[in-house]
Amino acid sequence: MNISPDTAPSASLRTSGTIVVGVDDTATSDRALAWAADQAALEHRGLTVLHATGVVPSGRGAADTSLRSGGHQVTRRAHRVLLDGAFGADVHEQAVPAAPVAALVDASAGAALVVVGSRGPGQLGTFVLGSVSRALVGRTLCPLVVVPDQQPDRPDATGGVVVAVDDREGRRDTLDFAYRQAALRGLPLTILGCVLGSASESADEQKRRISEASAGFADRYPDVVTTIDVDRGRIEEAVVRAGRGQALLVMGSHVHSWISRVVRGDAERQVVTHAPCPVAVVPSGTPDPAS
Numbered sequence: 216m217n218i219s220p221d222t223a224p225s226a227s228l229r230t231s232g233t234i235v236v237g238v239d240d241t242a243t244s245d246r247a248l249a250w251a252a253d254q255a256a257l258e259h260r261g262l263t264v265l266h267a268t269g270v271v272p273s274g275r276g277a278a279d280t281s282l283r284s285g286g287h288q289v290t291r292r293a294h295r296v297l298l299d300g301a302f303g304a305d306v307h308e309q310a311v312p313a314a315p316v317a318a319l320v321d322a323s324a325g326a327a328l329v330v331v332g333s334r335g336p337g338q339l340g341t342f343v344l345g346s347v348s349r350a351l352v353g354r355t356l357c358p359l360v361v362v363p364d365q366q367p368d369r370p371d372a373t374g375g376v377v378v379a380v381d382d383r384e385g386r387r388d389t390l391d392f393a394y395r396q397a398a399l400r401g402l403p404l405t406i407l408g409c410v411l412g413s414a415s416e417s418a419d420e421q422k423r424r425i426s427e428a429s430a431g432f433a434d435r436y437p438d439v440v441t442t443i444d445v446d447r448g449r450i451e452e453a454v455v456r457a458g459r460g461q462a463l464l465v466m467g468s469h470v471h472s473w474i475s476r477v478v479r480g481d482a483e484r485q486v487v488t489h490a491p492c493p494v495a496v497v498p499s500g501t502p503d504p505a506s
Contacts, residue, residue, distance in 0.1 A: 231325040231326075232260060232261070232325070232326075232327055233255075233260055233261040233262060233263045233305075233307060233326060233327060234251050234254055234255045234258070234260050234261075234262050234263070234326065234327055234328045234329075234330060235251075235262075235263040235265055235319070235322045235323070235326040235328070235329045235330065236248050236251035236262065236263070236264055236265065236293075236329075236330040236331070237265055237266070237267070237315060237318075237319055237329070237330070237331040237332075237347070238264050238265065238266050238289060238290065238292075238293045239266060239289055240289055240292055241332075242364075243332040243333070243334050243364045244293075244332050245296055246332055246362055246364065247330050247331055247332035247362040248264065248293055248296055248297070249296075249300065250330060250360070250362045250493060251328075251330040251360075252297055252300060252302045254328065254330070254360075255302075255304055256302070256303075256304065257399045257400070258327065258399065259304070260304065260327055261304050261305035261306065261307065262297070262302070262304060262305070262306050262307070263306075263307040263308075263309060263322065263326070264290050264293040264294065264297075264306060264307070264308055264309070265290075265309045265311060265318060265319065265322055266286045266289040266290050266293075266309070266310050266311070267286075267311050267312075267313050267314060267315040267317075267318035267319070268285065268286040268310055268311065268312050268313075269312070269313075269314060270312060270313060270314060286310025286311070287308075287310050289310070290308035290309065290310055291308070293308070294306060294308060309322075315347050316347055316350045316351060316354070319331065319347075319351055319355065320351065320354050320355055320356070323355035323356045323357045323359070324356050324357075326357045327357060328357060328358050328359075328360060329351070329355050329357060329358070329359050329360070330359075330360045330361075330362065331347060331348045331351065331359070331360075331361055331362070332348070332361070332362050332363075332364060333347075333348040333349075333361050333362070333363055333364060333487065333488070334364045348361040348487055348488075349484045349487055349488060352468060352483050352484050352487055352496050353468045353483065353496070353498070355496075355498065356498065357498070358392055358495050358496065358497045358498070359495065359496045360463075360493055360494065360495045360496075361487045361490075361493065361494045361496075362493045363490060363491065363492070363493065363494075374402070374460045374461040374462045374492070375397065375402045375403040375404060375405060375461055375462060376393055376396050376397040376400070376402055376403070376404050376405070376461065376462060376463045376464075376465060377393075377404075377405045377407055377454075377457045377458060377461050377463070377464050377465065378390060378392075378393035378404065378405070378406055378407065378464075378465040378466070379407045379408075379409070379450075379453075379454045379457070379464070379465070379466040379467075380406060380407070380408070380425065380428065380429075380466075380467065386428050386467065387428075388467065388497055388498070388499055389465060389466065389467035389497045390406070390428070390429055390432055391432070392465060392495065392497045393406075393465040393495075394432050394435070394436045394439055395436070396463055396465065396495070397436070397439045398436045398438060398439050400462060400463075401438070402462055403439070403440040403441070403442070404439050404440070404441045404442075405441075405442050405443075405444055405457065406425055406429055406441065406442070406443045406444070407444050407445070407446065407453070407454065407457050408421040408422065408424075408425050408443070408444070408445045408446075409421075409445065409446050409447070409448075409450045409453045409454075418445040418447075421445045422443050422445055425443050425445075426443060429441070429443075444457070449482075450482045451482040451485040451486050451489075454466065454482070454486045454490070455485075455486055455489050455490050455491070458486075458490045458491050458492045458494070459491050459492075460491075460492075461492045462492065462493075463492060463493050463494075463495060464486065464490055464492055464493070464494045464495065465494075465495045465497060466483060466486065466494070466495070466496060466497070467496075467497050467498075467499065468483055468496045468497065468498050468499070483496060
């Protein structure tokens with residue numbers, strides 16, 4: 216395993232094509248690190264372990280030196296965790312003098328995937344607080360995966376992959392990501408739609424529209440067993456329910472999604488906060504990771 220330490224201010228300098236995982240020295244961070252390492256092995260990619268040390272005001276050189284030293288200790292600890300798990304691909308270590316959200320958004324510009332942990336609401340922590348993961352939703356330039364603290368599911372977990380989609384612009388990025396993750400794991404895929412109680416569209420009409428939206432993916436991913444399901448009620452509750460016992464939840468983050476149309480993006484953050492399994496949020500226009 217190749218280890219490359221880096222303290223460059225721009226986290227995107229060395230993340231190109233890698234899976235970036237935000238780390239600190241907590242058990243929540245370790246679960247996110249384990250998930251990211253397994254995902255990197257599935258995709259045959261390198262891994263970037265990134266710790267944001269925070270920003271020190273000018274003229275406080277001693278504090279800056281102390282933060283950088285502490286940041287290196289955090290990334291070295293993550294390296295040891297990876298070695299204990301027999302991770303064999305290249306690893307880049309980054310201790311970045313920036314706030315966590317800013318550092319991860321910057322890193323996402325060159326990354327294949329950004330992974331963070333989340334403790335959920337109302338619990339104190341450091342780098343991987345739920346507030347960081349929620350703040351990242353809709354801001355990363357590559358797919359974001361949030362790994363919950365309460366259930367450390369791994370990429371090879373049993374269950375399946377669930378993707379919440381609509382029939383609007385941007386759906387193909389979300390669907391393609393979900394199909395690819397199901398194919399990598401050899402798991403079934405459920406495409407989930409939602410009908411509000413007052414909606415005029417029936418569940419059958421929703422299924423038909425989803426079927427049309429997903430046309431073509433069966434040919435590209437012939438081994439993925441796919442079903443279409445439609446739930447009723449609050450969108451975020453339907454998505455969280457669908458995630459029980461699953462390996463991965465996938466949803467899109469784009470201006471025209473039904474999630475943002477109905478609740479202005481809050482549902483995505485609610486799902487990230489309360490989901491019982493890892494959640495991937497895919498921005499519209501995400502490049503095909505296989506390319």
